[in-house]
Amino acid sequence: MYRYTEFDRDFVRSRVAQFRAQVERRLDGSLTEEEFKPLRLMNGLYLQLHAYMLRVAIPYGTLSAEQMRQLAMIAERWDKGYGHFTTRQNIQFNWPKLADVPDILDALADVGMHAIQTSGNTIRNVTADHFAGAAADEVADPRPVAELIRQWSTDHPEFQFLPRKFKLAVTGSPEDRAVTAAHDIGLRLVRQDGELGAQVLVGGGLGRTPMIGKVLRDFLPLPDLLPYLEAIVATYNLLGRRDNKYKARIKITMHEHGLEEIRDLVEAEFPARKALFGGIDQEMLAAITAQFAPPTFETDAEGDVPAWYHGDPVFRSFVDTNTAPHRAPGYAILTVSLKAPGETPGDATAEQMRVLADLAERYGHGELRISHEQNVILPHVPRRHLKAIHDALREAGLASANVGLVSDIIACPGMDYCALATARSIPVAQQIAKRFEELKLEHEIGPLKIKISGCINACGHHHVGHIGILGLDRAGVENYQITLGGDGGPDAVIGERAGPGFAYDEIVDAIERLVRAYLSLRETPQETFLQVHNRIGSDLFRSALYDLEKDSADAA
Structure with missing residues (x-):
């Protein structure tokens, strides 16, 4: 893992001291809220529906056990005892008092963390594949x-x-678990003739105008990466719209100017930018890479898992659902679900954070990851420890065997917290999860990504959900639109709107109709919802969703 240098430590401490002085001026009235707003946003502090919210950066989703314990301490001391993990691999504290925020930032700095550039019109927290270094x-x-x-x-x-705002994501896997195509810049690491480089996608993004990123360079040698990124952002900085914030993202710039013009401008800017770097970036990359050396893996990591696996059906379900193949023999990547049916997606209590930190330290080489799907990953787990980990997770309420299934729902905070939201997200996610838990259908259904956003800004990534749900306000009444067939993988696609929306008390029944239609339409138990949709299209799903056959019979 990366460890702060002296420069990093001094930089973050100076920012904390600067913000502490700004907070003091806001509290004594020297700064108005209008004057304070750009200053707090530079430090990740929002004013939400009920209180301030502090968004803490977790760069590329990587945490140490020590850092997770510090987040737990902050949640207990200065918040309400929990934190919310987001789709940008950050954590949000929803109830801090303004006077306490500088102390929180100092506590974060103690463990090499900060909240810089988690908001504002700048380059945000860089996200990455949550299985990085292990897959x-x-x-x-x-x-x-x-x-x-x-x-x-x-x-x-x-x-x-x-x-x-400007968002970047990086993946080193052809599976693209980082949803790179939905970012302003997406980087997919690839090898060409043995050389490591990146496919560069530009102009992706969700929100009110969802778009899939376009390939600007099919292969960019790694030594050219930073100057090329700088050329892209500099081009956008000059061309991007500042007269209308709804048309200001680079996806709109790309749409208005076209891929070829943007490529020509970037390529023209690139040589001068490259000359400015003079190779210092490659020296930095070499030093950084050395800090990401893999841990020393055990040689006898498999242990007695087969006996436990076949003797305990609950444990077997957990292993089958929540683990993924690891690069090292006898190891597994374990995803811990923060989506127990009925709970708030992405929330973890301080005590649960401590349990996860302890497990990472005891069994997982001290590392944790946060996924954009709002779960926590132990990336390096010897399989012989899976049973002990499962037992500890059960005691902490974290052993749900539902990763990738219907109750593993991505949901934004919605109208329970967010000042921008137009509908509730959390209760809808909770009700859907509870419904399918009661129906005992989840494992029969198999892989299915449901994603919910409480407004058009799409923080819940609903556009790339196999089933997406968008909550809107219709004349003061919550209305939920459904999209079908979205996907955030390597062949990313925006879902199609199914038709008219549903009221709050209708949306869960509507989702059940969709899922039951899928079960009746699949040709084998292995055919997923997305595969069925891609094979037959949306029409039969729409018929089930809106009871069109019933309506036709009633009319006759």
Whole structure:
């Protein structure tokens, strides 16, 4: 894992001291809220529906056990005893008092964390594949590249006031678990003739105008990465709309100017940018990469898992559902679900954070990851420890065997917390999860990604859900639109709107009709919802969703 240098520590401490002075001026009335707003946003502090909210960066989703314990302490001491993990691999504290925020930032700095650039019109927290450095299918660990980008982008003097917020994601796997195509810039690490480089996608994004990123460079050698990224962002900084925030993202710039014009401008800007770097970026990357050396893996990591696996059906279900193949023999990647049916997706109590930190330290080489799907990953687990981990997770309420299934729902905070939301997300997610738990259908249904957003900003990624749900306000009444067939993988696609929306008390029944239609339409138990949709299209699903056959019979 990356460890702060003396420069990092001094930089973060100076920012905390600067913000502490700004908070004091806000509290004594020297600064108005209007004057304070851009200052707090530079430090990840929002004013939400009921209180301030502090968004803490977890760069590329990687945490140490020590850092997780510190988050637990912050949740207990300065919040309401829990934190909320987000789709950008961050954690949000929803109830801090303004006077306490500088102390929270100091506590974060104690363990090499901060909240810089988690908001504002700048380059946000860089996200990455949550299985990075562990996945069996990985071309290369994307985290050194992500850390290089983090260092380059933090407080970059040219890019602190972009036309709009700017998001980057990096994956080292052909499976693209980082949803790179839905980002302003997505990087997919690839090898060409033995050389490591990146496919560069530009202009992706969700929100009110969802778009899939387009390939700007099919192969960019790794030594060219930072100057090429700088050329892209500089081009956007000049061309991007500042007259209308709804048209300010780079996806709109790409749409208005076209891929070829943007490519020509970037390629023209690139040589001068490259000359400015003079190779210092490659020296930095080499030093960073050394810090991401894999742990020393055990040689006898399998242990007695087969006996436990076949003797305990509950444990077997947990292993089958929540583990993924690891690059090292006898190891597994374990995803801990924060989606127990009926609970708030992405929330973890302070005590649960401590349990996860203890398990990582005892059994997982001290590492944890946060996924954009709002779960926690132990990336390096000897399989012989899975039973002990499962037992501890059961006691902590964290042993739900539902990763990737219908109750593993991505949901934004919605109208329970967010000032921008137009509908509730959390209760809908809870009700859907409870419904399918009661029906005992979840494992029969198999892989199915449901994603819910409480407004058009799409923080719940509903556009790329196999089933997406968008909550809107219709004349003061919550109305939920459904999209079908979205996907955030390597062949990313935006879901199609199914038709008219549903009332709050109708949406769960509507989702059940969709899922039952899928079960009746699949040709084998192995055919997933997305595969069925891609094979037959949306029409039969719409018929089930809106009871069209019943309506036709009633009319006759």
